[in-house]
Amino acid sequence: MSLALNKEELADYLAQVFPQVHKDFVVEDLTEDTIRMRLVVAERHLRPGGTVSGPAMFSLADVSVYAMVLARKGRQSLAVTTNSSMDFLRKPEGAADMIAECRLLKLGRSLAVGDVLMFSDGSDKPVARASMTYSIPPQGSAAAAFG
Amino acid sequence: MSLALNKEELADYLAQVFPQVHKDFVVEDLTEDTIRMRLVVAERHLRPGGTVSGPAMFSLADVSVYAMVLARKGRQSLAVTTNSSMDFLRKPEGAADMIAECRLLKLGRSLAVGDVLMFSDGSDKPVARASMTYSIPPQGSAAAAFG
Amino acid sequence: MSLALNKEELADYLAQVFPQVHKDFVVEDLTEDTIRMRLVVAERHLRPGGTVSGPAMFSLADVSVYAMVLARKGRQSLAVTTNSSMDFLRKPEGAADMIAECRLLKLGRSLAVGDVLMFSDGSDKPVARASMTYSIPPQGSAAAAFG
Amino acid sequence: MSLALNKEELADYLAQVFPQVHKDFVVEDLTEDTIRMRLVVAERHLRPGGTVSGPAMFSLADVSVYAMVLARKGRQSLAVTTNSSMDFLRKPEGAADMIAECRLLKLGRSLAVGDVLMFSDGSDKPVARASMTYSIPPQGSAAAAFG
Numbered sequence: 001m002s003l004a005l006n007k008e009e010l011a012d013y014l015a016q017v018f019p020q021v022h023k024d025f026v027v028e029d030l031t032e033d034t035i036r037m038r039l040v041v042a043e044r045h046l047r048p049g050g051t052v053s054g055p056a057m058f059s060l061a062d063v064s065v066y067a068m069v070l071a072r073k074g075r076q077s078l079a080v081t082t083n084s085s086m087d088f089l090r091k092p093e094g095a096a097d098m099i100a101e102c103r104l105l106k107l108g109r110s111l112a113v114g115d116v117l118m119f120s121d122g123s124d125k126p127v128a129r130a131s132m133t134y135s136i137p138p139q140g141s142a143a144a145a146f147g
Numbered sequence: 148m149s150l151a152l153n154k155e156e157l158a159d160y161l162a163q164v165f166p167q168v169h170k171d172f173v174v175e176d177l178t179e180d181t182i183r184m185r186l187v188v189a190e191r192h193l194r195p196g197g198t199v200s201g202p203a204m205f206s207l208a209d210v211s212v213y214a215m216v217l218a219r220k221g222r223q224s225l226a227v228t229t230n231s232s233m234d235f236l237r238k239p240e241g242a243a244d245m246i247a248e249c250r251l252l253k254l255g256r257s258l259a260v261g262d263v264l265m266f267s268d269g270s271d272k273p274v275a276r277a278s279m280t281y282s283i284p285p286q287g288s289a290a291a292a293f294g
Numbered sequence: 295m296s297l298a299l300n301k302e303e304l305a306d307y308l309a310q311v312f313p314q315v316h317k318d319f320v321v322e323d324l325t326e327d328t329i330r331m332r333l334v335v336a337e338r339h340l341r342p343g344g345t346v347s348g349p350a351m352f353s354l355a356d357v358s359v360y361a362m363v364l365a366r367k368g369r370q371s372l373a374v375t376t377n378s379s380m381d382f383l384r385k386p387e388g389a390a391d392m393i394a395e396c397r398l399l400k401l402g403r404s405l406a407v408g409d410v411l412m413f414s415d416g417s418d419k420p421v422a423r424a425s426m427t428y429s430i431p432p433q434g435s436a437a438a439a440f441g
Numbered sequence: 442m443s444l445a446l447n448k449e450e451l452a453d454y455l456a457q458v459f460p461q462v463h464k465d466f467v468v469e470d471l472t473e474d475t476i477r478m479r480l481v482v483a484e485r486h487l488r489p490g491g492t493v494s495g496p497a498m499f500s501l502a503d504v505s506v507y508a509m510v511l512a513r514k515g516r517q518s519l520a521v522t523t524n525s526s527m528d529f530l531r532k533p534e535g536a537a538d539m540i541a542e543c544r545l546l547k548l549g550r551s552l553a554v555g556d557v558l559m560f561s562d563g564s565d566k567p568v569a570r571a572s573m574t575y576s577i578p579p580q581g582s583a584a585a586a587f588g
Binding site for chain 3: 083
């Protein structure tokens, strides 16, 4: 139940494996079973009307749970998303950054599950809820990850 | 943001509208946006092997969110489940009662969303996670509730 | 891509492992990747108002996908539900039997996914949609099934 | 049960309301309750490793169901996504276009539900399954759309 990577190591590793997008995501806080992640909102995350898009919120939830799994399992670990469910609750507030509060509910041998509440930065009303399941391949084989 | 029914009024109303099953469910705690509900586990809630069944956990999650909506909207309100998602995380512990911790994430004009963590009584490891969406018909017309 | 159990073998096996409830469920049709299952609706499947309850529909979807996995993997196989999502679309028609049309979307080494449309017998309007994920333990160990 | 917009009118309208991304999505077929949509895969839809990303598949599912609702309800209609569930079943085949086969399961007064199977172009094995719920505001008021 301890972290394999601390907050700085996790941020460095995400920057290395996601060079295109790592600047979009900032690890703000990390504990043994929670992570807070910021989506630094830019034009490409907005839909017509100027609010954060559904795909951008999906990405934020997905990256948050993935980062939490990495922080616990370590750099060598492979994991692929096998299920997501999301509820879109409120209109995001303009182009404010989006904050994800993620809890790791389960970290098993082959499955990890996390849930996420997302907020417009500065608001305490959740904009969206997500849960994500990751499949973790047995021998670190990417081909096996889809179960 | 205040309760239309307190804990006792809510329990009385559930007993009245669900005479067959109300003894299965006990409201243990109620705030403006959370409810704790106990499933008093009996033989009919178990599957082969003696652990609480999936349908019993579905019922518990569904009743918890419904009760939370009633507590806020009042007795006259109608609401039907339109969506559920559940993650089954761990094997329940034998035939222990099941405790649901439910948060109301949204209570809108026509939709309510709650999420629920379920635990075997006495354990702090979640057995299942659920989210439930309820549709609330505009004029209290049951026929309209399915949206 | 062939069946390990034919329709009769599957029905016999379900009767053996689910002695309490097997009469509720009838396998009506089985192919290599689809199954049609009937829920023989009785008083205990109804909610106040006399329509089929959410937990009864959850059971039907769950049993359908489980039976499909058994038909392909054979009797010795173990599988536990790890995720479900359901949309409740219309009010079921009174106490008519419920028919589930299930497709197996994936049968992997460790995960199986099926989706299900449910209809009131005699109607072609779907009452509910479900998808179910099953985790299949590696060495047939029940303890390992939760991933 | 007839279409408010035919295939060409729908494509024109999507181009008008989504000027940034409409070239990503091509309406390939449209009936009264199904739509086939192509995601023309480009570099920005890929994740490290060169396969189509989860957010790109989310977008495809979301646009498909939204387009189906528009085709039935007409240009003036407003709709916001309130729920999504997705199962990721297989690794997409390289950078092939992604084809979504969408069925409209319900088109109610205030809620619409569609489900979607997604395939790498040229393959008949589903890569992902999605279901999407849209809330349709009563008087065409965008502010009311979140229910």
